[in-house]
Amino acid sequence: MTVGGGTSRRLPPKDGASQKTEIVSQALTEGFAAARICTPNSVPEIAERLEQFVAEGRHGDMAWMGDRMNWRGNPAALWPEAKSVIMLAEPYTPSHDPMTVIGQKDRAAISVYAQNRDYHDIVKKRLKRVGRWMIDHFGGEIKVFVDTAPVMEKPLGAAAGLGWQGKHTNLLSRELGNWFFLGAIFTTLELPVDAPGQENCGSCTSCLDACPTDAFPAPFQLDGRRCISYLTIEHKGPVDEELRAKLGNRIYGCDDCLAACPWNKFAVEASEIRYAARDDLVAPKLSELLTLDDTAFREKFSGSPVKRIGRNRFLRNVLYAVGNSGDAAFLPMLEPHLIDPDPVVADAAGWAKQRLIG
Structure with missing residues (x-):
């Protein structure tokens, strides 16, 4: 989704570092738990990994994973004008033990993220609010994505330093555990990037x-x-x-x-009541x-x-x-x-x- 109507506003210039500081602060104000930055070409390895995944048939019925592979495997091709990608984390940490229901044979187990409102709508609206704020303050153009477009959010999240892809292939963080959604804001602003996340799974399986x-x-x-x-x-x-x-x-x-990941001892509580x-x-x-x-x-x-x-x-x-x-x-x-x-x-x-x- 594009916000800004394809135009750039002329505003007093600020250096990229100042813009980044204010953008991250605004993202946290909007309710995101973390915001980090990379570039669209920060993950050159994912094209080969995706191609192998699909070639081996591990995507099953998900034919969409093979569609638009040039975009999915190369975020820079999705929107060539983009200079930076802001990756944001939205916690949905459960307040109950999600494994308790597994032992109750007369009951059904529904994944934690689906036990209330659809996160796509919630996260996208939050992303758009941050994006509009960016345009109002710094100009430029943006596109926002949350799990419904050919964007590989997890590798981008790792490249931006939100965390690392664990042995279960999900993104996890020393500060957030692994109960969090990802959102992405592609922007034409050129912002300083963060260091990529470092893998900390060790020998744990x-x-x-x-x-x-x-x-x-x-x-x-x-x-x-x-x-x-x-x-x-x-x-x-x-x-x-x-x-x-x-x-x-x-x-x-x-x-x-x-639920098995030991890093969840550091998981932060979900602030969005609609995830309860x-x-x-x-x-x-x-x-x-x-x-x-x-x-x-x-x-x-x-x-x-x-x-x-x-x-x-x-x-x-x-x-x-x-x-x-x-x-x-x-x-x-x-x-x-x-x-x-x-x-x-x-x-x-x-x-x-x-x-x-x-």
Whole structure:
């Protein structure tokens, strides 16, 4: 998204260092926890890494990762006029232990970031406010991005010094842990850059050991096809039977590798109240989720990221969780879903029934 209408305002000049200091201060005032700066060409290595990831098929159904690869692998090509990239961190640290629900077989586990409002809207509005402030004070042009454009936010965040990509491939920080969203402001202003983040995982393998599906073929590498976040959100068809039991009761995303990171002892609290978990989404009953038709699903998850996967994919995930519950009391509730018009839902119901019958 572009802010500024493609024009530059003529304002009294300030040196880049002064501009940077004021921009970072304004970002913190707006609620971001940290702001660091790199250039669009600070991550030349990501083009080769992305090409290899796609060539090996680790992106699964996410065809968009191969689309516009010239932009995704080269931020400088996305907007050639940009001179600097401001990377910003937005904490969503949970106030509860997200792993507690995993042991509750009659309940569903929804990833922490999706237990309230969709972060895309919140972060983008905050980015635009910072961007408009920049234009008012320093002129120039900007574009803002948050997870919905061909921008590799995590490598850029590491290059800007927000942290480093851990062995689970997510960005983590000594000051913030790893519970934070990323936003990017590309600008035509030329600003001093920060030192890149330094890897501090050491010999720790907590995140790798925590993965239920062994989605990490090696440290710092992810096979998306085995990742529960991918399987429950991006993957459209039936999940391979080999992996269904490993999903447990996770019906939207997975927090296991994030929750396992020891650096979370330094995680800062989320300041945005709209990230605070809704009571009905911390550990919802599987029995209640099974009864949701399309209308009820849309109403329950209005404003939530969960709504984006649609009722059928959501119900598929719920049925896998029911099959993993070991509770035969669910059997009568499966009957209507055995004849669901969606063949993937019907297949999931049949699988769940066979699991519960034993």
